[in-house]
Amino acid sequence: MKVLLRNPRRELDIPGPRRVHALLNDLDLNRESHLVIRNGTLVPSDEELGADDVVEIRPVISGGSL
Amino acid sequence: MKCRVCREPAIIDVPRHNANFCAPHFLDMCRKQVLKAIDDFDMLTKDDRILVAVSGGKDSLAIWDMLIDLGYEADGLYIGLGIGSYSDVSGDYARAFAAERGLKLVEISLRDDYGYDIPTATRATRRVPCSACGMSKRHLFDKAALDGNYTALVTGHNLDDEAAVLYGNTLRWELPYLARQLPTLPARNGFPKKVKPLVRLSERETAAWCVVRGIDYLVDECPMAAGNRHLNYKDALNKIESQSPGTKTAFYLNFVDKVAPLLSAFALSDDLVLAPCNSCGAPTTGEVCAFCHLVKTASAHEPVPVELITGRGARRR
Ligand code: SF4
Ligand SMILES: [Zn+2]
Ligand SMILES: [Zn+2]
Numbered sequence: 001m002k003v004l005l006r007n008p009r010r011e012l013d014i015p016g017p018r019r020v021h022a023l024l025n026d027l028d029l030n031r032e033s034h035l036v037i038r039n040g041t042l043v044p045s046d047e048e049l050g051a052d053d054v055v056e057i058r059p060v061i062s063g064g065s066l
Numbered sequence: 067m068k069c070r071v072c073r074e075p076a077i078i079d080v081p082r083h084n085a086n087f088c089a090p091h092f093l094d095m096c097r098k099q100v101l102k103a104i105d106d107f108d109m110l111t112k113d114d115r116i117l118v119a120v121s122g123g124k125d126s127l128a129i130w131d132m133l134i135d136l137g138y139e140a141d142g143l144y145i146g147l148g149i150g151s152y153s154d155v156s157g158d159y160a161r162a163f164a165a166e167r168g169l170k171l172v173e174i175s176l177r178d179d180y181g182y183d184i185p186t187a188t189r190a191t192r193r194v195p196c197s198a199c200g201m202s203k204r205h206l207f208d209k210a211a212l213d214g215n216y217t218a219l220v221t222g223h224n225l226d227d228e229a230a231v232l233y234g235n236t237l238r239w240e241l242p243y244l245a246r247q248l249p250t251l252p253a254r255n256g257f258p259k260k261v262k263p264l265v266r267l268s269e270r271e272t273a274a275w276c277v278v279r280g281i282d283y284l285v286d287e288c289p290m291a292a293g294n295r296h297l298n299y300k301d302a303l304n305k306i307e308s309q310s311p312g313t314k315t316a317f318y319l320n321f322v323d324k325v326a327p328l329l330s331a332f333a334l335s336d337d338l339v340l341a342p343c344n345s346c347g348a349p350t351t352g353e354v355c356a357f358c359h360l361v362k363t364a365s366a367h368e369p370v371p372v373e374l375i376t377g378r379g380a381r382r383r
Contacts, residue, residue, distance in 0.1 A: 007287055031081075032304040035273055042077040042277055044067045044086060060273035061226070061300055062123055063196075063291025 001053040003027075016051035023049060024057070033061045078274055081311035089278050096275050099266040100132050107250040107322075109261035110218055116140035117216040117258075119207050120163075120171065122156030124283045125222030127163050128272040129264050131281060133220065134167065140220065143210050145203055146175035148183025149290060150372035156284045163281065172214065174206055181365030184290065185375045190367035191360065195290035195375065198360060205348065205357035211258035223262040226269040229314040230299040232321055245333035248326055255340050256349045265322075268314065289376045 001016040003023070014023065020036050020043055036043045037056045049055055067076040069088035076086035080095070087095055104110050116133065120126040120142040133140045144160045147153050157173075164171035177183045182190075187198035211219045228247070235243045253259040264272055276283050291297065306313050342348070343355035350356070 006285060030304050030308055032268075032270060032307050033300075035078075035270060035277065037277060040277075042089075042274055044076050044079045046067050046079075058273065058277075058285060059287075060124070060269045061287075061297065061304075062125065062269065063287055063294055063297045 001049055001051055001055060004054070004056040006057075006059055016053065017048050019045075020047050020049060021045040023055075027057070029057060034059055077278070080271065082268070082307070082315055084311070092274065093278060096267060096271060097132065097136065099271075100129075100263050101136065103249060103263050103266045104261075107248075107261070107265075109250050109263055110138060110220075112138065114138070114218040114259075115214075115216045116218050116220055117172070117207075117211050117214060118142050118220045119203070119222070120144050120160045121222070122159035122163075122284045123222070124273045124276045124281075124285075125224050125227075125264060125269065127159070127222075127281050127283050128275045128279075129220060129222045130163070130169070131279060132275070133263070134169070141170040141172060141214070141216070143172045143174070143207065145206055146173065146177065147199060147202075148175075148177045149185060149288060152284075152286065152289055152372070155286075159282060159284050163283075172210060174210065176202060180361050182361065182367070183369065185372040186367050186370045187360060187364035188290070188375050189370040190364045194294065196294055196296070198364070199290070201356055201360060205355070207260075208257055209346075209348065212256065216258060217253075218259045218261055221260065221262055222264055222272070224264040224267055224269045224272050225314055225318060226300055226303070228262070228265050229303055229318045230296050232318055233299045233303060234295060241329060241332045245326065245329035245331075247321075249322060256342075265318070266315075289372060292376070 001014055003012045003014050005012065021031065024031055024034060031045060035058045037058055038053055067079060067086040068074065069076045069091050070085040071091040072088060074088045077089050078092055079086045110116065116138055118126060118130045118133065118140050120130060130140060130142055142160065142164055144157060146157055160171060184195060184199045188195045191198050207219055232247060235247065249262045249265045251260040303314055339351055340349040343350045343358055344353050345358040346355060348355045348357065
């Protein structure tokens with residue numbers, strides 16, 4: 001599957017199928033600070049991502065103090 | 067995974083509620099949390115004239131969207147900070163959001179209206195970027211709210227923001243800051259009422275609100291935020307949260323409920339000595355307020371591009 005990551009923006013090829021929580025673990029990303037999006041829709045953590053899927057892993061943490 | 071409410075397939079798991087939700091029931095959960103915050107902390111009434119501080123990021127667009135969705139009337143305020151392409155793009159998102167919904171967006175530009183920008187102010191003051199930035203924003207939010215006769219200023223601070231600030235202030239036992247860290251600050255001494263209706267939602271949830279509602283927002287981070295303390299605190303709290311879901315919620319909401327009332331004596335102490343700034347009239351403890359001082363220093367400095375602050379040029383100094 002194709003995985004789009006941000007900060008910095010990059011794309012990875014990862015063999016599938018793979019469950020969302022396993023993918024986040026593999027990439028050492030905390031579920032609390034990321035959303036996984038496939039075709040514009042959120043994907044919950046137990047969902048299986050297929051080998052042909054294109055997914056975005058979107059960080060949700062904003063910096064800065066106000 | 068099935069939705070806790072309707073048993074249809076879920077789109078998101080929310081570990082702190084030990085629940086999964088489909089899209090419509092996730093939005094319902096968010097609305098309920100915001101309404102509960104508004105109600106518990108006496109934030110807003112339908113008669114309030116509301117100004118939302120909008121950055122083009124997920125939180126401010128989510129709360130503006132939710133308030134309109136819940137039947138409140140609210141205008142937006144966008145401040146152009148002059149942080150290179152980050153500011154250009156964030157302004158585009160804020161303007162597009164307002165235009166698509168026929169909402170009013172008030173705009174201020176630091177460079178055009180005050181003769182400086184945040185990278186230049188950072189270099190001129192030799193402090194961390196968020197210091198000049200936060201101070202400029204706080205001053206201009208207050209001023210815009212008062213000038214426009216708004217009765218309430220809404221900011222998009224979420225549970226993670228508040229928990230991180232609380233964590234930092236607690237590590238240092240900053241009592242006056244702790245005492246002031248409330249979800250609602252009533253109007254006083256020329257400052258408008260300030261409220262944070264997103265304090266019961268995590269930033270994962272406010273981002274998910276935007277995705278589900280189809281709101282385009284600026285995902286990329288402010289280039290000047292990298293490595294600041296606030297991000298380290300969020301990181302630390304999220305490590306704890308993933309082991310024990312609900313910790314951030316308990317940490318912050320129990321503070322507001324049980325500890326903040328005990329600290330109220332510390333909060334009022336600077337109230338007594340405020341007088342109008344000689345230059346702009348804003349309440350201040352000195353003759354000239356910190357903002358007017360910053361404007362003077364930063365506008366006298368030659369413009370500094372953001373790359374000089376964030377790139378290698380910054381380290382060499
Ligand atoms: S991260 Fe800091 S410099 Fe960037 S917008 Fe936020 S407060 Fe300003
Ligand atoms: Zn449902
Ligand atoms: Zn002043």
